[in-house]
Amino acid sequence: MMKKAIFIISGPSGSGKTTLIKHVLHTFPDEIGISISCTTRPQRIHELDGIDYHFIPQERFITLIKNDEFLEYTECYGNRYGTLKSSVNNLLQNKRICIMDVEYSGAGKILSQQFAPTITKIGILILPPSISALKNRLLNRKSETITSLNRRVTESFDIGKIARYDHILINDQINRSKNEICQIVKGCFFSASS
Ligand code: 5GP
Numbered sequence: 001m002m003k004k005a006i007f008i009i010s011g012p013s014g015s016g017k018t019t020l021i022k023h024v025l026h027t028f029p030d031e032i033g034i035s036i037s038c039t040t041r042p043q044r045i046h047e048l049d050g051i052d053y054h055f056i057p058q059e060r061f062i063t064l065i066k067n068d069e070f071l072e073y074t075e076c077y078g079n080r081y082g083t084l085k086s087s088v089n090n091l092l093q094n095k096r097i098c099i100m101d102v103e104y105s106g107a108g109k110i111l112s113q114q115f116a117p118t119i120t121k122i123g124i125l126i127l128p129p130s131i132s133a134l135k136n137r138l139l140n141r142k143s144e145t146i147t148s149l150n151r152r153v154t155e156s157f158d159i160g161k162i163a164r165y166d167h168i169l170i171n172d173q174i175n176r177s178k179n180e181i182c183q184i185v186k187g188c189f190f191s192a193s194s
Contacts, residue, residue, distance in 0.1 A: 004092045004119050005188050007032075007099040010107045011126030012156040014137030016171040020126060021101060023178045024185055032185070033091040035100040038064065041079035054084075072102070072109040077148070081106070092119065097188070104161040111164055122188060123165035124181065129172035131157060 007024075011017035025032055038054045040061050049055050056064075061080050064070060073082030083100055091098035102110065111123050128134040134153055138144050144152065155161070162168060167184055171177040 005097045006088065006092070006110070006115070006119060006121050007097060007185070007188075008107045008110050008121065008123045009099060009101050009126065010104055010123070010165070011171075012128070012134060012138075012152055013143075014134055014141060015126045015128050015156075016174060016177060017101065017126045019174065020169075020171070020177055020181050021099060024099060024181055027182055028097070028185060031095055031189070032097040032099055033095045035083055035087045035091060035098050037087075037100070037102070038070075038073075038082045038084060039079060041081075071113075072106045074103065074105045074109075076103050076105075083110070097185070104155065104158075104164075108161070108164050120188060122167070122184070124167045124169060124184060125162060125165040126169045126171055126177070127156065127162075129170055133172075 009017060009021055021034065025034060036050065036052075036054060038056050038061060040056065040058050043049060043053075043055045047053065058080070061073075061082065064082065064084070065073060069084055069086065070082040071085045071088055073080060075081075081102070083102060083106065088098050088100070100110075107123055111121055115121060128137060131153055134156060135149065138149050138152065169177055169180055169184075
């Protein structure tokens, strides 16, 4: 039987994670789909409901928790985020690979969960080349206070969290990183095709 795979991607904002995920989706449109998370955080100006996230109120989020509809959920920087079981299952059925963008704690929960033997889990952490590079990228975005910037930087390079992942991708050169992430995905096609 053909195996299926879940790619769990994490990385601090400023790591190039979103660019790399878009590249993978664009390169393998028939095989890979992205799980759209639910969040209680306010929608940003460029974001679309149902495309970037399902933007839902707190009460709806709590109902989804009570109904056991999340594969995992977390609170991050004061907002709630959750991966719907239905979203992942639909992608595994209709495509072959589900990719998801989750922070460290969500990644840890999924990587330690038991799935059917026909499903492979692969954790990829995307990091900028150095602490100073991450600081500069975040400073350029002008979205952080000094406190939140320092918190994000410390968390991003926490070795206990990093160790959970199967692949650490240091994004110092975007084209090389695109190539590298596609190689990881292709490796999964071969190992998951028997
Ligand atoms: P942002 O608010 O900037 O879109 O995302 C903030 C963080 O939430 C990112 O690190 C992203 O990976 C994480 N995130 C997005 N969706 C989920 C989810 O469903 N579960 C978890 N655990 N984290 C998520």
